[in-house]
Amino acid sequence: DAGITQSPRHKVTETGTPVTLRCHQTENHRYMYWYRQDPGHGLRLIHYSYGVKDTDKGEVSDGYSVSRSKTEDFLLTLESATSSQTSVYFCAISESGTGRIGYTFGSGTRLTVV
Amino acid sequence: GENVEQHPSTLSVQEGDSAVIKCTYSDSASNYFPWYKQELGKRPQLIIDIRSNVGEKKDQRIAVTLNKTAKHFSLHITETQPEDSAVYFCAASKGAGGTSYGKLTFGQGTILTVHP
Numbered sequence: 001d002a003g004i005t006q007s008p009r010h011k012v013t014e015t016g017t018p019v020t021l022r023c024h025q026t027e028n029h030r031y032m033y034w035y036r037q038d039p040g041h042g043l044r045l046i047h048y049s050y051g052v053k054d055t056d057k058g059e060v061s062d063g064y065s066v067s068r069s070k071t072e073d074f075l076l077t078l079e080s081a082t083s084s085q086t087s088v089y090f091c092a093i094s095e096s097g098t099g100r101i102g103y104t105f106g107s108g109t110r111l112t113v114v
Numbered sequence: 115g116e117n118v119e120q121h122p123s124t125l126s127v128q129e130g131d132s133a134v135i136k137c138t139y140s141d142s143a144s145n146y147f148p149w150y151k152q153e154l155g156k157r158p159q160l161i162i163d164i165r166s167n168v169g170e171k172k173d174q175r176i177a178v179t180l181n182k183t184a185k186h187f188s189l190h191i192t193e194t195q196p197e198d199s200a201v202y203f204c205a206a207s208k209g210a211g212g213t214s215y216g217k218l219t220f221g222q223g224t225i226l227t228v229h230p
Binding site for chain 2: 031033035040041042043044045048050056058059090094102103104105106107108
């Protein structure tokens with residue numbers, strides 16, 4: 001498809017449990033991003049990565065951590081899920097290095113915290 | 115950091131009419147402005163983009179204009195069709211260089227409904 005896949009597509013979890021979302025790309029792009037989408041807020045950046053083991057925080061990073069041990073995988077972890085983290089999570093990749101910075105998004109993960 | 119405001123939040127038009135969505139940004143260093151279309155239950159997809167050295171760009175029925183002085187940019191859709199119904203997002207970026215890392219800041223989105 002678009003060279004980027006997210007798993008799982010849907011997840012329901014209980015408050016207080018840890019959750020890990022996976023983003024996998026086959027494009028060998030350097031830059032990867034995690035966003036959350038909520039009504040009225042658009043897409044907000046959680047964390048991003050500019051290389052293997054190189055990550056940084058976005059505007060809504062509290063309660064989230066990330067890891068990137070391989071170019072193709074970018075993991076988002078909710079250490080202890082809360083109801084406020086119920087959202088749709090999108091991963092995105094970008095070539096960036098060539099000057100093209102338009103994103104390609106994954107299909108999203110709908111997370112419900114009960 | 116960058117702040118992007120998008121208006122209107124909802125827009126309803128008749129088929130064949132034009133639709134205009136407007137965005138303002140706060141950081142004068144931003145130099146790349148893409149627009150994304152998101153159909154219900156789908157991923158956002160890039161439909162058009164513009165860089166700060168260009169004032170206008172067209173692609174068939176879609177056009178984007180940029181006013182750097184006023185720090186605003188707009189999406190224009192002409193001859194709207196029901197399949198144009200979707201959520202549209204504007205975004206801004208300072209590019210891939212330095213510590214920008216190609217990050218995009220998005221507007222809040224506009225729900226466009228085109229009535230047959």
